[in-house]
Amino acid sequence: MTLLALVLVTxxxxxxxxxxxxxxxxxxxxxxxxxxxxxxxLALLLPTDDAVATGGAALSSSGLVRLTALGWSIGTLAVGLxxxxxxxxxxxxxxxxxxxxxxxxxxxHDPATxxxxxxxxxxxxxLMPGLVGWRGRGADPAHLPTVAxxxxxxxxxxxxxxxxxxxxxxxxxxxxxxxxxxxxxTRAATSLAVLGIVAAVALRSGLxxxxxxxxxFTEGVSPLAIPAALVWGPAxxxxxxxxxxxxxxxxxTLDPVVRALIIGAGVxxxxxxxxxxxxxxxxxxxxxxxxxxxxxxxxxxxxxxHTEAASAARDWLLASATxxxxxxxxxxxxxxxxxxxxxxxxxGWVNRAPALAVAIGLIFLGAVGLPGMAIFAARxxxxxxAVSGWPGTLLIVLALSPVLYLGxxxxxxxxxxxxxxxAAPSARPRWRGGREAGWSGRPLRAFAGALxxxxxxxxxxxxxxxxxxxxxxxxxxxxVGVPD
Amino acid sequence: xxPALTAVAVAVVAGAVIAVSSRDPRAALIGLAAVxxxxxxxxxxxPGPAALGVRIVGGLLCVSIVRLAVSPGPAESxxxxxxxxxxxxxxxxxxxxxGGVAVGLAVAAGLxxxxxxxxxxxxxxxxxxxxxxxTAAALFAVGATPAVIGGQGVRRTIxxxxVAVAVVxxxxxxxxxxxxxxxxxxxxxxxxxxIGTVALARASTSAVTAGGxxxxxxxxxxxxxxxxx
Numbered sequence: 179m180t181l182l183a184l185v186l187v188t189x190x191x192x193x194x195x196x197x198x199x200x201x202x203x204x205x206x207x208x209x210x211x212x213x214x215x216x217x218x219x220l221a222l223l224l225p226t227d228d229a230v231a232t233g234g235a236a237l238s239s240s241g242l243v244r245l246t247a248l249g250w251s252i253g254t255l256a257v258g259l260x261x262x263x264x265x266x267x268x269x270x271x272x273x274x275x276x277x278x279x280x281x282x283x284x285x286x287h288d289p290a291t292x293x294x295x296x297x298x299x300x301x302x303x304x305l306m307p308g309l310v311g312w313r314g315r316g317a318d319p320a321h322l323p324t325v326a327x328x329x330x331x332x333x334x335x336x337x338x339x340x341x342x343x344x345x346x347x348x349x350x351x352x353x354x355x356x357x358x359x360x361x362x363x364t365r366a367a368t369s370l371a372v373l374g375i376v377a378a379v380a381l382r383s384g385l386x387x388x389x390x391x392x393x394x395f396t397e398g399v400s401p402l403a404i405p406a407a408l409v410w411g412p413a414x415x416x417x418x419x420x421x422x423x424x425x426x427x428x429x430x431t432l433d434p435v436v437r438a439l440i441i442g443a444g445v446x447x448x449x450x451x452x453x454x455x456x457x458x459x460x461x462x463x464x465x466x467x468x469x470x471x472x473x474x475x476x477x478x479x480x481x482x483x484h485t486e487a488a489s490a491a492r493d494w495l496l497a498s499a500t501x502x503x504x505x506x507x508x509x510x511x512x513x514x515x516x517x518x519x520x521x522x523x524x525x526g527w528v529n530r531a532p533a534l535a536v537a538i539g540l541i542f543l544g545a546v547g548l549p550g551m552a553i554f555a556a557r558x559x560x561x562x563x564a565v566s567g568w569p570g571t572l573l574i575v576l577a578l579s580p581v582l583y584l585g586x587x588x589x590x591x592x593x594x595x596x597x598x599x600x601a602a603p604s605a606r607p608r609w610r611g612g613r614e615a616g617w618s619g620r621p622l623r624a625f626a627g628a629l630x631x632x633x634x635x636x637x638x639x640x641x642x643x644x645x646x647x648x649x650x651x652x653x654x655x656x657x658v659g660v661p662d
Numbered sequence: 663x664x665p666a667l668t669a670v671a672v673a674v675v676a677g678a679v680i681a682v683s684s685r686d687p688r689a690a691l692i693g694l695a696a697v698x699x700x701x702x703x704x705x706x707x708x709p710g711p712a713a714l715g716v717r718i719v720g721g722l723l724c725v726s727i728v729r730l731a732v733s734p735g736p737a738e739s740x741x742x743x744x745x746x747x748x749x750x751x752x753x754x755x756x757x758x759x760x761g762g763v764a765v766g767l768a769v770a771a772g773l774x775x776x777x778x779x780x781x782x783x784x785x786x787x788x789x790x791x792x793x794x795x796x797t798a799a800a801l802f803a804v805g806a807t808p809a810v811i812g813g814q815g816v817r818r819t820i821x822x823x824x825v826a827v828a829v830v831x832x833x834x835x836x837x838x839x840x841x842x843x844x845x846x847x848x849x850x851x852x853x854x855x856x857i858g859t860v861a862l863a864r865a866s867t868s869a870v871t872a873g874g875x876x877x878x879x880x881x882x883x884x885x886x887x888x889x890x891x
Contacts, residue, residue, distance in 0.1 A: 234841035234843060235844065286843065333822075333851075345836055347836070348836035
């Protein structure tokens with residue numbers, strides 16, 4: 179029942195927050211944050227063998243469901259708190275609705291239900307930040323087309339996924355009689371079904387060549403909106419697709435053309451994502467293209483559908499999602515601290531904000547991984563399952579490009595401070611002396627009364643602390659992966 | 663073939679034709695309501711009352727949301743330039759074509775294989791799945807054009823919703839009755855589609871009214887400045 183409670187709490191709280199925020203900002207914000215905190219609590223309490231039968235289907239918990247719920251809810255709470263530093267409130271409510279949809283989708287083990295839930299639940303994460311939270315929205319001609327394309331991507335991917343699932347399972351489909359046999363006609367039809375699902379995944383994730391909307395979206399919205407829209411939502415979509423591939427099809431040799439197309443899309447996203455992250459000099463583009471590269475690695479699991487590749491893909495998706503959530507929060511923290519987002523304006527930031535340096539250091543280790551870490555092994559397993567020999571080795575090297583683009587951010591931070599960095603408030607915590615000496619009722623009341631002012635005075639330090647918390651979580655997930 | 667289901671399917675298709683071809687936005691909304699409510703009944707066997715209620719309420723919620731996209735001033739013309747007779751003909755042709763293809767595939771897949779050729783055809787054609795697939799084909803044919811090139815406002819919104827309902831009917835026609843939970847998920851998908859399309863329609867209308875740059879004239883969703891990366 180904890181699973182059902184988690185779904186109902188996040189869905190109800192998310193919808194309520196979205197509806198209340200426009201008219202009652204503080205109440206809506208509080209509602210969203212309290213719901214996110216409850217979601218974290220319920221995710222921590224969620225047993226891995228919880229199951230509930232509802233609506234003719236069964237929602238069953240697992241290590242994967244629990245980690246998804248935990249990572250997403252903690253990320254939502256953290257970005258919701260970080261959003262308090264700004265004027266708009268467009269992140270928490272949509273993220274909670276998306277979380278509810280993702281939990282249903284991942285726990286129900288029915289791909290049509292999963293895709294439908296993700297389609298309906300993933301729209302708010304695109305629409306609210308895109309329409310209400312777009313930075314410089316009046317003057318930017320890319321505003322509406324980008325949001326429109328993102329909306330069509332979410333809806334189109336869900337509808338395409340439902341259509342492909344329905345055809346494949348129909349009496350005229352290749353999976354009408356269970357997992358496919360080895361005859362060439364069934365193999366060709368099954369490969370076509372896999373290609374359809376991969377197309378839906380590519381559309382939702384913003385993979386090459388459907389990446390334009392995702393790149394533009396990353397430019398225009400707050401970095402805090404990126405995790406729900408471009409990280410966790412597509413990750414959940416890919417998890418549902420993987421589950422379908424494992425259950426309905428199982429390991430099989432796909433048609434060579436289809437396999438080449440899937441590998442091609444993955445390789446293109448890995449290469450171009452890494453190159454773009456390296457070439458762009460603003461933090462939002464680095465974030466966006468690093469997410470694209472992660473999705474390119476994950477898509478390679480569909481080239482073989484082997485059990486080991488699917489398991490590696492789950493580790494990769496969850497670990498990279500938490501790492502990129504931490505990176506998004508860090509980018510927002512950098513913007514809030516220094517008022518700049520271009521690397522040329524952020525020279526020498528490390529000395530001015532050492533806490534943020536600790537955070538990006540942990541994110542760096544989480545993104546790259548070390549031997550023995552789940553994310554490190556997952557990268558090797560996914561690329562190795564699709565591309566062998568020296569091309570595979572080269573692809574692994576290219577997939578390790580976080581070393582370069584995140585390393586560049588750290589290296590620039592160690593240089594001579596720029597004017598923007600020098601002008602930024604110190605990120606070191608300080609106490610303005612709101613508490614009187616002695617222990618009596620008055621100092622406690624005085625302390626409580628001074629707390630809002632202290633929070634405002636130490637806003638930068640608190641933001642940095644939240645970034646570290648997320649970075650620690652991300653590092654932990656990158657080490658452990660999905661528990662069995 | 664179940665005569666009740668057939669009547670519902672005819673009503674759904676008629677509602678779709680009215681929705682895209684009527685000059686009166688109110689009539690278009692009534693047609694859309696017929697599509698959503700009727701589509702909830704195009705399942706065999708019928709779902710339980712709760713799931714059916716969710717689909718119907720969800721459909722009516724979609725219509726209420728679409729109503730927000732209708733301009734408050736002089737009635738916006740959402741009508742098809744082809745007129746309702748042409749749209750009706752297109753819908754019937756698509757239904758017959760889609761149904762014929764579905765029957766052929768069903769026979770090829772061995773439905774009714776214990777009978778002779780013409781009897782197999784008759785057995786396959788009597789299947790409710792063929793009716794659902796035909797209705798889906800009709801809705802798709804009627805809704806695809808306004809969905810793609812419908813311009814701003816309610817016309818594109820209605821087209822996209824018809825396409826979404828068509829996909830739902832394809833899912834039911836191909837893979838059988840969904841579970842109650844899936845019915846709820848499908849209802850949420852349709853409501854989400856309505857919210858998304860209406861929000862974009864209202865945003866583009868506001869942008870055009872405010873004189874914002876939205877790209878090519880008549881198509882606010884065109885991106886005037888593409889970047890390769």
